[in-house]
Amino acid sequence: MAKRIPPAFPSPATDPTQTALLEAAGEIFARRGYEAATVAEITKAARANVASVNYHFGDKLALYIAVVRHSLPPTDVALAPETATKQSPEKQFTAFVIEFVRTLIGEGRPSWCSRLMAREIAQPTPALPEVIRQVMQPRYDRLRAIIGDYLGESPASERVRFAAHSVIAQCVHWAHAQPLFPHIWPKLRLNAPQVERIAQHIARFSLAGLRSMRTRGVGHNS
Structure with a gap:
């Protein structure tokens, strides 16, 4: 599956799974750091399938970048x-x-x-x-x-x-x-x-x- 590149600026997440992944990943990345955090624990916290990160974002790095942008207001x-x-x-x-x-x-x-x-x-x-x-x-x-x-x-x-x-x-x-x-x-x-x-x-x-x-x-x- 081709990697999904997040848009240049964040748009409000409309998919409940995507929103849950962003929120769970934000807390885990902030607490444990990018290297220590795992996709498995993020998806567990989000109550999502482990494959959902690849589906919605492409990989852990793309998820991390999306999380950083998600932490900003939707309009600027x-x-x-x-x-x-x-x-x-x-x-x-x-x-x-x-x-x-x-x-x-x-x-x-x-x-x-x-x-x-x-x-x-x-x-x-x-x-x-x-x-x-x-x-x-x-x-x-x-x-x-x-x-x-x-x-x-x-x-x-x-x-x-x-x-x-x-x-x-x-x-x-x-x-x-x-x-x-x-x-x-x-x-x-x-x-x-x-x-x-x-x-x-x-x-x-x-x-x-x-x-x-x-x-x-x-x-x-x-």
């Missing part, structure tokens, strides 16, 4: 430049940050989503090039384009890249630090209103820094 307006051409760079930036934070810690997101991405970065799998190409690179490029437009600089400039990495770090922190919050901020609850306040804070805080960078000009790197 902030990544589509054509939907934001009439918006100011500030509004585009704020929309991007809100979408990204919701992707990472929004209500209804399985806890394994952020754990899976953290594991992929710490312990890269053979899927990393595809994960970068299909999942990470589009976001990174879009964020640099927005920041470059705001600063009036090339998205490839060092200052734009510094700024983009600073923004990403702020957003990712809230996902990766979740195990710490019960100890250092016991009253914190990552419900929908709180997630919105976090995203708005990151956007305002970062825009203040970007305004300072724009005022200083290209010649200033500090």
Whole structure:
């Protein structure tokens, strides 16, 4: 049987078996890692036939890539430049940050989503090039384009890249630090209103820094 290549961007799974496989695989890949996880335990957890992985995805690697994409929202307006051409760079930036934070810690997101991405970065799998190409690179490029437009600089400039990495770090922190919050901020609850306040804070805080960078000009790197 020919290998089924997952689409470039995720579409909502309509087949119950496919959905069950994605959810079961996400939890197992996040907990055990790509190498240690087996198709047998994934299909057992999904209550599916062991051949269903080959049928729906092609092989374990293709399933893993599909799981990573499944962890993202089905629509990603902030990544589509054509939907934001009439918006100011500030509004585009704020929309991007809100979408990204919701992707990472929004209500209804399985806890394994952020754990899976953290594991992929710490312990890269053979899927990393595809994960970068299909999942990470589009976001990174879009964020640099927005920041470059705001600063009036090339998205490839060092200052734009510094700024983009600073923004990403702020957003990712809230996902990766979740195990710490019960100890250092016991009253914190990552419900929908709180997630919105976090995203708005990151956007305002970062825009203040970007305004300072724009005022200083290209010649200033500090």
